[in-house]
Amino acid sequence: MSCDIISVRSESTCGVGVEFGYRCIPFSEMSFVEYRDVIQNGDTAIIFLGHDSMFAIKVQQGGSTQTKYGAIKHSADLIGKKYGSKVTCSKGGWVYILHPTPELWTVTLPHRTQILYSTDISMIIMMLELKPGSIVCESGTGSGSLSHAIIRTIAPTGQLYTVEFHKQRAEKAEEEFCDHKIDHLVTVKNQDVCKEGFGVVNIADAVFLDIPSPWEAVKYAKSALKTEGGRICSFSPCIEQVQRTCLAMTEQGFMDIHTFEILLRVYDVRTVSLQLPDLGVGDTNNQDTVADKNQSKEDSWSDLQPGTTQFKSGAPLREMAGHTGYLTFATKYLS
Amino acid sequence: MSGPGEVPAPGGGGGGGGGAQPVSEGDHVVLKREEVFKAVQVHRGRKITFEKQWFYLDNAIGQQYGTTFEVSSGGVLQPLKVKTKEVAKEVNEAGVDNRNIIDDGKSQKLSRDDIEALKEQGLKGQDIVQHLIENSTTFRDKTGFAQEKYIKKKKKKYEAFITILKPTTRIMAMMYHSREPGKICYLRYDTLAQMLTLGNIHAGSKVIVAETCAGLVLGAVMERLGGFGSVIHMYPGSLPIRAAMENFGFPKSFYNHLYDFPINKLNSLLSGVFLAEKETLQKQTEVMVEEGNGSLLNICQGDGMPCGETVMDNNKSEETEAMDVACEEAENKEKNSDRKSNVEERKSKQEDRLKKLQAAAAVLQERNADGLIIASRLYPSPLLLCLLEFVAPSRPFVIYCQYKEPLLVCYSNLRERGGVVNLRLSETWLRGYQVLPNRTHPKLTMSGGGGYILTGITVAMDRTKSVANISEEPAAKRQKVEESKS
Numbered sequence: 001m002s003c004d005i006i007s008v009r010s011e012s013t014c015g016v017g018v019e020f021g022y023r024c025i026p027f028s029e030m031s032f033v034e035y036r037d038v039i040q041n042g043d044t045a046i047i048f049l050g051h052d053s054m055f056a057i058k059v060q061q062g063g064s065t066q067t068k069y070g071a072i073k074h075s076a077d078l079i080g081k082k083y084g085s086k087v088t089c090s091k092g093g094w095v096y097i098l099h100p101t102p103e104l105w106t107v108t109l110p111h112r113t114q115i116l117y118s119t120d121i122s123m124i125i126m127m128l129e130l131k132p133g134s135i136v137c138e139s140g141t142g143s144g145s146l147s148h149a150i151i152r153t154i155a156p157t158g159q160l161y162t163v164e165f166h167k168q169r170a171e172k173a174e175e176e177f178c179d180h181k182i183d184h185l186v187t188v189k190n191q192d193v194c195k196e197g198f199g200v201v202n203i204a205d206a207v208f209l210d211i212p213s214p215w216e217a218v219k220y221a222k223s224a225l226k227t228e229g230g231r232i233c234s235f236s237p238c239i240e241q242v243q244r245t246c247l248a249m250t251e252q253g254f255m256d257i258h259t260f261e262i263l264l265r266v267y268d269v270r271t272v273s274l275q276l277p278d279l280g281v282g283d284t285n286n287q288d289t290v291a292d293k294n295q296s297k298e299d300s301w302s303d304l305q306p307g308t309t310q311f312k313s314g315a316p317l318r319e320m321a322g323h324t325g326y327l328t329f330a331t332k333y334l335s
Numbered sequence: 336m337s338g339p340g341e342v343p344a345p346g347g348g349g350g351g352g353g354g355a356q357p358v359s360e361g362d363h364v365v366l367k368r369e370e371v372f373k374a375v376q377v378h379r380g381r382k383i384t385f386e387k388q389w390f391y392l393d394n395a396i397g398q399q400y401g402t403t404f405e406v407s408s409g410g411v412l413q414p415l416k417v418k419t420k421e422v423a424k425e426v427n428e429a430g431v432d433n434r435n436i437i438d439d440g441k442s443q444k445l446s447r448d449d450i451e452a453l454k455e456q457g458l459k460g461q462d463i464v465q466h467l468i469e470n471s472t473t474f475r476d477k478t479g480f481a482q483e484k485y486i487k488k489k490k491k492k493y494e495a496f497i498t499i500l501k502p503t504t505r506i507m508a509m510m511y512h513s514r515e516p517g518k519i520c521y522l523r524y525d526t527l528a529q530m531l532t533l534g535n536i537h538a539g540s541k542v543i544v545a546e547t548c549a550g551l552v553l554g555a556v557m558e559r560l561g562g563f564g565s566v567i568h569m570y571p572g573s574l575p576i577r578a579a580m581e582n583f584g585f586p587k588s589f590y591n592h593l594y595d596f597p598i599n600k601l602n603s604l605l606s607g608v609f610l611a612e613k614e615t616l617q618k619q620t621e622v623m624v625e626e627g628n629g630s631l632l633n634i635c636q637g638d639g640m641p642c643g644e645t646v647m648d649n650n651k652s653e654e655t656e657a658m659d660v661a662c663e664e665a666e667n668k669e670k671n672s673d674r675k676s677n678v679e680e681r682k683s684k685q686e687d688r689l690k691k692l693q694a695a696a697a698v699l700q701e702r703n704a705d706g707l708i709i710a711s712r713l714y715p716s717p718l719l720l721c722l723l724e725f726v727a728p729s730r731p732f733v734i735y736c737q738y739k740e741p742l743l744v745c746y747s748n749l750r751e752r753g754g755v756v757n758l759r760l761s762e763t764w765l766r767g768y769q770v771l772p773n774r775t776h777p778k779l780t781m782s783g784g785g786g787y788i789l790t791g792i793t794v795a796m797d798r799t800k801s802v803a804n805i806s807e808e809p810a811a812k813r814q815k816v817e818e819s820k821s
C-alpha cells in the first residue's frame with residue numbers, strides 16, 4: 001500500500017525516483033518508521049485532547065474509545081480519515097488524531113519501568129552516530145521508549161539487538177514491536193547482559209547500556225562492537241555508577257570517554273502585564289514624558305489596562321526535571 | 336590485543352557488515368588531535384596545517400579509518416601500531432601536599448633553547464616529555480594527581496597524535512560549534528540532536544530544511560535520511576551555502592533527491608505565479624552559472640597547487656550540484672581550448688539548473704512534506720508561516736533560533752494561524768563532567784547557551800470548517816476558535 005503513495009510522489013518530481021522503489025521493500029504497511037496519510041485498521045494512533053493530554057490507541061474495525069469528550073467510533077470516525085484530522089466525539093467535543101512517532105509514543109506508552117525521555121534519547125542517538133543501516137545493541141529493553149527511537153533512526157536497513165533479563169518485559173516489548181510493525185528491525189533476547197552478553201559478536205556500530213551495573217557489561221559491549229570500532233553509551237542516575245563504568249571502559253581500551261548531563265528547560269509563552277509605579281505628581285517636565293509614553297503605548301495595546309505595561313515572555317515552568325541520568329560516551333577504535 | 340575470548344563474527348572478516356573501506360584519495364575525512372577536529376579532503380602531496388603542525392596525508396591512504404598517526408619530521412605520518420606506552424607508570428615517588436613547593440620559575444632546568452634543540456634532533460614527543468620530567472626539580476615533590484596533570488599537559492604539547500575519522504553529524508556538529516560557532520548561528524550539538532529527534536527525521540521522509548548554518552543542519556538531515564527520501568534546501572540569496580554538508584562526503588546517490596529552492600521565490604510559488612516567471616528565472620540562472628564558471632576557470636589556472644585546491648573547497652560549497660563539480664572541473668579544462676563548446680555547455684548547464692529549480696518547485700507544490708526544519712539567521716516567523724503551507728498534516732516541525740524572543744513571536748503567530756498543536760518552546764543545558772578516581776566533578780566551564788527551539792505538530796486547518804461546520808461545534812469551543820482568530 002505504502003508503495004503506491006511513494007510512486008505517486010516520485011512521479012510528480014520529474015521522474016527522478018528510480019531507486020525510490022527500493023526504500024519500500026523492507027516496509028510493509030508501516031506506521032512507526034514510515035509516514036502514511038490515511039488511518040487504517042490495526043494502526044496505532046495518538047489521540048490528542050489538548051496540551052499535555054494525549055494517549056495511544058490501537059485502531060480496530062468496530063472498536064471504540066472513550067474520551068472526556070465522549071466516544072470515538074473507530075470504523076466511522078477514524079478508519080479512512082487522514083492523520084491530523086479533527087474528529088468529533090459523541091458528546092460533541094473534538095480531538096485531533098495524530099500519526100504515531102517515537103516521541104509521541106514516549107509520552108503515551110504504558111510504563112513497565114522508568115523510561116528515557118526524548119531529551120536524553122536525542123543526545124544518545126546523535127552521539128552514538130546512529131543512522132539508517134546502523135547495527136545497535138541495547139540493554140535493557142525496559143519499556144521500549146529508546147528502542148522505538150533507535151529503530152526509527154536505523155530503518156530500513158539497520159538492526160537492533162535488545163537484551164532484557166525480565167521475561168515478561170521482554171515478551172511485552174516483542175509484542176509491541178509486532179503491533180507497531182517494526183519487528184523485522186529488532187531482535188529481543190531474554191537473557192542477562194552482565195553474564196551472557198548481547199549474544200552477538202563484532203557486528204555492532206553502537207552499544208547502549210541502561211542497567212544498574214553497566215561496568216559488568218562493558219566487556220560484552222566491547223566484543224559486540226565491530227573490529228573496526230564503534231561507539232558506546234551508558235546511562236546511569238548515580239555518579240558512583242558512572243565512576244565504575246568509566247574505569248571499566250578505560251580498562252577495556254575505550255577512548256574519548258566523556259560524561260554529560262543534559263537538561264531540558266521548557267518555557268511557557270505568555271503576555272505579561274506589570275503595573276506602572278505611581279510616582280506621584282512631581283517635576284512637570286518629567287510628568288510630560290511619562291504621559292507621552294503612556295499615550296503611545298495605549299495606542300499600540302488597545303486592551304491595555306491604564307497604568308500597566310505589557311510584554312511577551314518565555315517564563316520557565318515552576319518545576320523542571322533536575323536530573324535524569326549521566327550519559328557516558330566512549331569510542332572503541334580499531335585495534 | 337583482541338577482545339575477550341569469544342567466537343569471531345558470524346559474518347567472518349570485515350566485522351559482519353559490508354566491511355570497512357580504507358581511506359582513499361578524494362575522501363572527506365576528519366582529523367582529530369585530542370579534542371580538536373578538522374575536516375579535510377585527502378589529496379596526495381597536499382600540505383595540511385592542523386594545530387600548529389604541518390604534514391601530508393599520503394601515508395593515510397590505504398589505512399583503515401580510526402588509525403592514529405604520529406607526525407614525524409618532514410610532515411610524514413607514521414601509523415601507530417602499538418598503543419602509546421604510558422610514561423607516567425615509572426614514576427612512583429610523589430609528595431603529599433604543596434607546602435614546600437615554591438614558584439621561583441627555576442624548577443625546569445632545561446632552557447627553551449635546550450628543548451628546541453631536542454626537537455631538532457628529531458626526538459619523539461614522549462622522549463621530550465621524559466626529559467622534561469627528569470629535569471624538573473619539583474616533579475618528585477608534586478602529589479600523584481599533580482604529576483599526572485603535569486604529564487598530561489606536556490604530552491599535549493609535545494606528542495602529536497592524529498587520528499583519521501569518518502565525518503559524522505556528531506563530529507561535524509562538535510567541530511563547528513568549537514571552531515566556527517558564528518557560521519552555524521551558535522547552534523550547539525545537543526540542540527541539533529533535539530531538532531533531529533523532535534523533527535522525526537528518518538529514512539523515507541520528505542523534509543524541508545531552511546538553514547543558513549553552512550549546510551550543517553542539511554548534512555545532519557541527509558545523514559538521517561541515509562539516501563532514502565528527499566530534502567528541499569531553502570536558501571536566501573542566489574546560491575545555497577553548504578560547505579559543512581560537503582564535508583560529510585556523502586555518496587553521490589544521496590544527491591539524487593536533494594533539491595534547493597530560493598526563499599525569494601516562495602511567495603510566487605504560493606500565489607501560483609511561479610511558472611509564469613520562467614523568463615526571469617532563466618536570466619537569474621544565467622548569472623549564477625556565469626559566476627560559477629568564472630571562479631572555476633580561475634581554479635583551473637592554479638591547478639595542482641595546494642592553494643588552488645583550497646579555493647575550490649570554498650567554491651564547491653556554493654556550488655549547488657556538488658556531484659557535478661568533479662566532472663565540471665575536467666570539462667572546464669577542455670573549455671579553455673574550445674570556446675564553442677563552452678557556450679554550449681553553459682547553455683546546457685543553465686537548462687539543468689532550470690530543470691532542477693522546476694523539480695524543486697514541483698516537489699514543494701505537492702504540499703505534503705513530512706517535516707520542516709528551520710535554523711537560520713533570518714527572522715523566523717514569516718519563513719515559518721510560509722513554509723508550513725507545504726507540510727502535510729500530522730507532521731512535526733522544528734524552528735531553531737539563537738534568541739528566544741523571535742520564537743515568542745512565532746508562538747503567538749502560530750496560535751493565531753491555527754493548524755498546529757503541541758507547541759513547545761524549549762532549550763537544553765549541557766553539562767560536561769570530569770570523571771577520574773577521587774577527582775570527579777562538573778567541568779569548570781560550560782557553554783552559556785546553545786539556542787532555543789520551538790516545536791509543534793501540524794494538523795488539518797479549519798479554513799473551510801469555520802464557514803460551513805462551525806455551527807456543529809460546541810459553543811465553548813467555537814468561542815475559543817474565534818478568539819484565537821481575532
